[in-house]
Amino acid sequence: MRRSWRVSNPLIRKLELFSAFSDREKRALERLSLDPRSYRAGEDLIQEGQRPNSVFLLIEGWACAYKMLPDGSRQIMAYLLPGDTGDIFNFVVDAMSHSISALSACRVVAMPQAELHEVIAEYPAIAKALFWTTQVDGATLREWLLNVGQRDGMARAAHLFTELALRMGSIGLAANDGFALPLTQTDMADTMGLTPVYVNRMLQQMRGDGLITLERRRLTIHEPERLSAMGAFTPGYLHMNRTSRAASATA
Amino acid sequence: MRRSWRVSNPLIRKLELFSAFSDREKRALERLSLDPRSYRAGEDLIQEGQRPNSVFLLIEGWACAYKMLPDGSRQIMAYLLPGDTGDIFNFVVDAMSHSISALSACRVVAMPQAELHEVIAEYPAIAKALFWTTQVDGATLREWLLNVGQRDGMARAAHLFTELALRMGSIGLAANDGFALPLTQTDMADTMGLTPVYVNRMLQQMRGDGLITLERRRLTIHEPERLSAMGAFTPGYLHMNRTSRAASATA
DNA sequence: CGATAGTTTGATATCCTTCAAAACCTGTGG
DNA sequence: CCACAGGTTTTGAAGGATATCAAACTATCG
Numbered sequence: 001m002r003r004s005w006r007v008s009n010p011l012i013r014k015l016e017l018f019s020a021f022s023d024r025e026k027r028a029l030e031r032l033s034l035d036p037r038s039y040r041a042g043e044d045l046i047q048e049g050q051r052p053n054s055v056f057l058l059i060e061g062w063a064c065a066y067k068m069l070p071d072g073s074r075q076i077m078a079y080l081l082p083g084d085t086g087d088i089f090n091f092v093v094d095a096m097s098h099s100i101s102a103l104s105a106c107r108v109v110a111m112p113q114a115e116l117h118e119v120i121a122e123y124p125a126i127a128k129a130l131f132w133t134t135q136v137d138g139a140t141l142r143e144w145l146l147n148v149g150q151r152d153g154m155a156r157a158a159h160l161f162t163e164l165a166l167r168m169g170s171i172g173l174a175a176n177d178g179f180a181l182p183l184t185q186t187d188m189a190d191t192m193g194l195t196p197v198y199v200n201r202m203l204q205q206m207r208g209d210g211l212i213t214l215e216r217r218r219l220t221i222h223e224p225e226r227l228s229a230m231g232a233f234t235p236g237y238l239h240m241n242r243t244s245r246a247a248s249a250t251a
Numbered sequence: 252m253r254r255s256w257r258v259s260n261p262l263i264r265k266l267e268l269f270s271a272f273s274d275r276e277k278r279a280l281e282r283l284s285l286d287p288r289s290y291r292a293g294e295d296l297i298q299e300g301q302r303p304n305s306v307f308l309l310i311e312g313w314a315c316a317y318k319m320l321p322d323g324s325r326q327i328m329a330y331l332l333p334g335d336t337g338d339i340f341n342f343v344v345d346a347m348s349h350s351i352s353a354l355s356a357c358r359v360v361a362m363p364q365a366e367l368h369e370v371i372a373e374y375p376a377i378a379k380a381l382f383w384t385t386q387v388d389g390a391t392l393r394e395w396l397l398n399v400g401q402r403d404g405m406a407r408a409a410h411l412f413t414e415l416a417l418r419m420g421s422i423g424l425a426a427n428d429g430f431a432l433p434l435t436q437t438d439m440a441d442t443m444g445l446t447p448v449y450v451n452r453m454l455q456q457m458r459g460d461g462l463i464t465l466e467r468r469r470l471t472i473h474e475p476e477r478l479s480a481m482g483a484f485t486p487g488y489l490h491m492n493r494t495s496r497a498a499s500a501t502a
Numbered sequence: 503c504g505a506t507a508g509t510t511t512g513a514t515a516t517c518c519t520t521c522a523a524a525a526c527c528t529g530t531g532g
Numbered sequence: 533c534c535a536c537a538g539g540t541t542t543t544g545a546a547g548g549a550t551a552t553c554a555a556a557c558t559a560t561c562g
Contacts, residue, residue: 049487067397069483075397092383097390097488132343134385139348141392146318146326149399149444153550184508193400195551200510216559232320236300237348404518435540446519451542467527 014083015129036107054110056086061106076191104182139237159231178220265334266380287358305361307337312357327442355433390488399444410482429471
């Protein structure tokens, strides 16, 4: 049916977390999501130092923003899940200050900056929803800094997992407290500012506690409440409650 | 003279790091910077959970964005120096996910969101410069996450100090490798994800090494090169080179 | 079925924290 | 001009969370 076709577009599904859209707006968003390209896990979409000329939109799979130090250590600063985009204001900079890389096999649209700006200029509701995503991304980054700066290892992991569960759930990619988690333990370590060995030991403890199971790249959370409390998680920064916003259109 | 009057506006001086402005544009920026209010060190400008209805612009002194955990630990996520603003897109959220607080006595303008948007709509050059500040702020936040996640204590401090020296220098507030640094050691600790006691010991070591002196709230960097190398500092993320951008107007 | 990436384990080292107290500023009021 | 108060810096001793190194084990995939 028409309806299921609509929500199959990850960008629309993501932005509809913020507000509803008219059919016309949805068509404009569809046009932005054409011609995805495939990447394999580990491939870079763009590297630090390069000039951005498009805005990435993740259609399928996971990617991440990261930076590396001269000694080879890597810090992951954000995950891009289906429907997520890179920075829509990247047109003002002439060099990326971080790289973006595929964490799993994924399909990615490179939206030309000009096209994106036309849509923003013509559709205020879409513009506002896109601005909202930049706010959520920024707030998430701040929360990660809080996570790495102030929480101990177990709390960091607990926080990360509940954030991911919420985000995956919100875009329809989680089912009964479980979701596909394509990260290696090294990826998790580079996200949380810990060592792969230590992450491994934390995971074993969480499994032993009956909190989670993580096998074959799938994470299941058995006690969401306890996990969330362990990470002192508060969902406010994700700005996922649409209650206070008005729907922009009908259908 | 006229010329010195112009650059005395911290917002103009900051945005001119990105591009030049016409007199008309400068007048518009002047109008945005009226009626500063004074805060004392430690006072909150706005707290997590509150709805933002203006965008803060720092005229004088230092402020910071921060978040706290239930156990009382605080993570500072950004410093606002003279000319810096809070998030210009905060109008899309209905609750702040972090607080903003004065680190020193300071003077702050609360720019009404509507006024700011009028200026953005009417002056594309100003809009672009403001977008540039959001990029710099975001890149700085990512760099801080890298700092806290991957560098050891000494490197974190070295990185932070050279970043601050560059930023203070760029807005004309540093003289011969020194600048006013109103932070307590606790503030620094909460910025770097370390303990005040440990920060104190690092500072002593840096002093002993002849790298810096820090006394009476003034930091002097004696060996910028060595400090910068110690923190594996690369200035790219500050996007301070205006070389590749065209001046928008004359005078 | 072999190659390669990812996970797990053990033993040891260290960076950084914690706690608690002393010393030192800085401003304020008498 | 002194004395006090509160915040800030400094010091010491001891403990703990996390890192490091190196090797074995286990999946996965062509």
